[in-house]
Amino acid sequence: MSDELNERSRRILEAIVEDYIGTAEPIGSRAVTRRHHLGLSPATVRNVMADLEEMGYIVSPHTSAGRIPTEKGYRFYVDTLLQVGQLDPRQKSRIEEYYRIDGLRVEERLREAGKVLSTISSYAGVVMTPRFNCTVFRHIEFLKLSQGRLLVIFVSRSGLVQNKVIETDLSLTQSELEHISNYLNQTLSGLSIQEIKAKIVREMAEEKAIYDKLLSRALELSQEAMSDELGGQVYIEGASNILEQPEFKDLERMKRLFRAFEQKSLLVELLDKSQLARGVQIFIGSDSEYREIEGCSLITANYSSSRGTIGTLGVIGPSRMNYSQVIPVVDYTARLVSQILETELE
Amino acid sequence: MSDELNERSRRILEAIVEDYIGTAEPIGSRAVTRRHHLGLSPATVRNVMADLEEMGYIVSPHTSAGRIPTEKGYRFYVDTLLQVGQLDPRQKSRIEEYYRIDGLRVEERLREAGKVLSTISSYAGVVMTPRFNCTVFRHIEFLKLSQGRLLVIFVSRSGLVQNKVIETDLSLTQSELEHISNYLNQTLSGLSIQEIKAKIVREMAEEKAIYDKLLSRALELSQEAMSDELGGQVYIEGASNILEQPEFKDLERMKRLFRAFEQKSLLVELLDKSQLARGVQIFIGSDSEYREIEGCSLITANYSSSRGTIGTLGVIGPSRMNYSQVIPVVDYTARLVSQILETELE
DNA sequence: GTTAGCACTCGGAAGTGATGAGTGCTAAGG
DNA sequence: CCTTAGCACTCATCACTTCCGAGTGCTAAC
Numbered sequence: 001m002s003d004e005l006n007e008r009s010r011r012i013l014e015a016i017v018e019d020y021i022g023t024a025e026p027i028g029s030r031a032v033t034r035r036h037h038l039g040l041s042p043a044t045v046r047n048v049m050a051d052l053e054e055m056g057y058i059v060s061p062h063t064s065a066g067r068i069p070t071e072k073g074y075r076f077y078v079d080t081l082l083q084v085g086q087l088d089p090r091q092k093s094r095i096e097e098y099y100r101i102d103g104l105r106v107e108e109r110l111r112e113a114g115k116v117l118s119t120i121s122s123y124a125g126v127v128m129t130p131r132f133n134c135t136v137f138r139h140i141e142f143l144k145l146s147q148g149r150l151l152v153i154f155v156s157r158s159g160l161v162q163n164k165v166i167e168t169d170l171s172l173t174q175s176e177l178e179h180i181s182n183y184l185n186q187t188l189s190g191l192s193i194q195e196i197k198a199k200i201v202r203e204m205a206e207e208k209a210i211y212d213k214l215l216s217r218a219l220e221l222s223q224e225a226m227s228d229e230l231g232g233q234v235y236i237e238g239a240s241n242i243l244e245q246p247e248f249k250d251l252e253r254m255k256r257l258f259r260a261f262e263q264k265s266l267l268v269e270l271l272d273k274s275q276l277a278r279g280v281q282i283f284i285g286s287d288s289e290y291r292e293i294e295g296c297s298l299i300t301a302n303y304s305s306s307r308g309t310i311g312t313l314g315v316i317g318p319s320r321m322n323y324s325q326v327i328p329v330v331d332y333t334a335r336l337v338s339q340i341l342e343t344e345l346e
Numbered sequence: 347m348s349d350e351l352n353e354r355s356r357r358i359l360e361a362i363v364e365d366y367i368g369t370a371e372p373i374g375s376r377a378v379t380r381r382h383h384l385g386l387s388p389a390t391v392r393n394v395m396a397d398l399e400e401m402g403y404i405v406s407p408h409t410s411a412g413r414i415p416t417e418k419g420y421r422f423y424v425d426t427l428l429q430v431g432q433l434d435p436r437q438k439s440r441i442e443e444y445y446r447i448d449g450l451r452v453e454e455r456l457r458e459a460g461k462v463l464s465t466i467s468s469y470a471g472v473v474m475t476p477r478f479n480c481t482v483f484r485h486i487e488f489l490k491l492s493q494g495r496l497l498v499i500f501v502s503r504s505g506l507v508q509n510k511v512i513e514t515d516l517s518l519t520q521s522e523l524e525h526i527s528n529y530l531n532q533t534l535s536g537l538s539i540q541e542i543k544a545k546i547v548r549e550m551a552e553e554k555a556i557y558d559k560l561l562s563r564a565l566e567l568s569q570e571a572m573s574d575e576l577g578g579q580v581y582i583e584g585a586s587n588i589l590e591q592p593e594f595k596d597l598e599r600m601k602r603l604f605r606a607f608e609q610k611s612l613l614v615e616l617l618d619k620s621q622l623a624r625g626v627q628i629f630i631g632s633d634s635e636y637r638e639i640e641g642c643s644l645i646t647a648n649y650s651s652s653r654g655t656i657g658t659l660g661v662i663g664p665s666r667m668n669y670s671q672v673i674p675v676v677d678y679t680a681r682l683v684s685q686i687l688e689t690e691l692e
Numbered sequence: 693g694t695t696a697g698c699a700c701t702c703g704g705a706a707g708t709g710a711t712g713a714g715t716g717c718t719a720a721g722g
Numbered sequence: 723c724c725t726t727a728g729c730a731c732t733c734a735t736c737a738c739t740t741c742c743g744a745g746t747g748c749t750a751a752c
Contacts, residue, residue: 065744244601393725396716
């Protein structure tokens with residue numbers, strides 16, 4: 001596929017993409033020759049551009065304008081043209097500086113990471129909180145609300161607190177609930193939620209062998225409590241920064257994006273997808289068939305504990321995004337978050 | 347002050363405000379006579395309008411346009427002209443319908459209320475979670491994170507879970523922490539946080555008389571844990587709905603508003619202020635000297651438990667807001683939330 | 693294969709004039 | 723004295739034109 005572009009075409013495509021990223025204006029043949037000395041005349045560049053257009057890497061918005069990259073163009077640029085450098089040490093310390101706050105809860109920490117991403121990149125920062133399933137058990141607590149309704153509070157090893165309400169037929173007193181909590185806290189401590197689920201299933205199977213009624217109730221409750229997907233909340237920080245981008249002069253487009261931000265399910269899906277991969281992921285526009293974020297790109301990286309990936313963070317902005325600058329920032333921020341969660345809280 | 351307007355002027359001002367609320371277009375003298383049969387000619391209305399303008403209730407954006415209300419105009423309208431009707435039963439059941447979801451956590455409940463407010467009003471919904479200080483104690487839990495850092499989890503009577511990280515010099519084992527938690531849970535249950543704070547101060551004063559070292563530590567910890575303002579988080583739901591309003595064609599203005607939404611401190615301030623009052627509160631534009639929400643109004647009401655106000659919710663939109671419709675909606679939603687928090691969770 | 697030259701296209705800015713909504717003022721009428 | 727008809731005036735908006743320049747594609751020469 002990438003064979004269809006020779007060296008010259010590539011350099012010209014690269015020039016177009018980078019100039020367009022810089023200026024947000026369509027790039028003409030003359031501009032290419034002016035800003036990059038390729039030893040070619042505008043006429044030659046025009047010929048190449050005509051080819052690139054035919055192959056779908058660029059388009060011209062109208063007859064007498066220059067060209068702008070298509071999604072395919074960006075994709076190619078990101079995949080084979082772009083070389084991501086090291087993170088500028090100044091940026092590095094800028095990130096660290098923003099991020100040196102003590103005494104924060106995990107949620108705040110993550111939010112803060114989103115803000116930093118947004119400030120540094122001047123796009124919107126996105127952070128997904130750890131999926132319950134990906135965390136390590138630390139503590140559980142049951143509190144009775146009204147008849148049949150229990151409040152369950154989980155704490156993960158990293159100090160993330162989550163709670164949910166469950167309905168149950170078991171009529172238990174608060175002191176029985178405390179016993180159950182104690183029992184679970186002793187036996188499950190340090191296991192991953194995955195392991196716990198497996199364990200519960202195993203022990204439920206042997207239930208008939210269980211004399212202890214309390215134990216059997218504990219199992220039942222904890223199964224109920226862990227049944228569905230908790231966590232995976234998405235924070236979007238600095239969304240207003242994105243408004244500075246000239247593409248959002250278009251009101252309609254802006255509305256669409258903000259609706260997508262509000263709805264979140266779309267982002268959850270994308271971020272979940274990216275959680276499966278390692279390293280920095282880049283979604284370009286409707287790579288993802290999502291019309292709502294047409295013309296936007298999402299750069300993500302996972303943050304992790306010593307037991308593996310737990311969550312995802314990144315930046316969302318127009319496809320005309322400064323990839324070479326943003327990629328290392330996202331990458332570094334993810335590492336920093338991992339490190340902080342690990343060292344501070346353990 | 348309101349003496350300076352005679353009956354006729356009032357009716358004309360009312361007509362202008364209401365028509366402008368409906369159309370978002372400057373209202374001319376002819377339009378007033380056409381839509382409201384006051385038995386006056388446009389010329390007479392013009393004279394009155396000139397007076398109203400001089401007194402600062404209305405302005406004309408340019409020579410040959412009609413008039414639009416100023417903040418003073420809205421203020422007067424809301425304070426003395428507006429009569430708020432009962433909530434339309436259809437709207438009522440529409441709200442209830444949106445709001446019938448079981449098994450939600452308190453946070454989700456409140457968020458949901460914001461969404462409902464936004465959907466019904468088509469402005470943005472705003473909800474402030476209960477201030478920690480306004481809640482009733484239900485449960486506390488201490489977990490050790492790293493040396494010197496403790497995670498504290500509070501649960502209020504209504505089931506709201508909050509947590510914070512505190513730093514302490516006391517080196518306590520997890521089992522000592524459990525003892526402390528148990529002790530506090532027994533002695534403090536059912537007291538308001540205010541009462542607890544007072545109690546702690548009292549007992550600290552008698553500290554010398556305390557033999558039990560654990561008890562003294564418990565006091566110290568709980569004082570630390572309750573020291574600062576928790577809660578008071580602001581959720582803004584359906585912000586994108588507000589984009590439909592014609593006033594936000596103005597990009598600059600929209601940016602300002604969204605920045606204000608993101609920053610939140612401003613809203614917290616406003617909502618805190620409104621929490622002191624009873625019933626529906628209306629802030630108009632820079633009533634509040636806040637330039638960021640110039641041209642916007644905020645309608646709020648408190649929700650409460652049997653022990654009094656605990657939080658605030660409302661709607662934010664352009665000052666050109668349909669007050670007579672939105673006010674009863676906000677009022678009813680606040681009541682509904684109070685009721686649900688009370689009956690479901692107790 | 694590369695380039696200069698040229699005719700052509702088209703969006704954007706600037707200018708023009710007509711339209712109409714709306715005003716303020718004045719003078720006549722109840 | 724308040725009310726109103728009439729009138730001159732203002733000004734945003736819209737449709738229309740013109741002009742300009744950036745940029746293109748094509749062709750023919752190097």
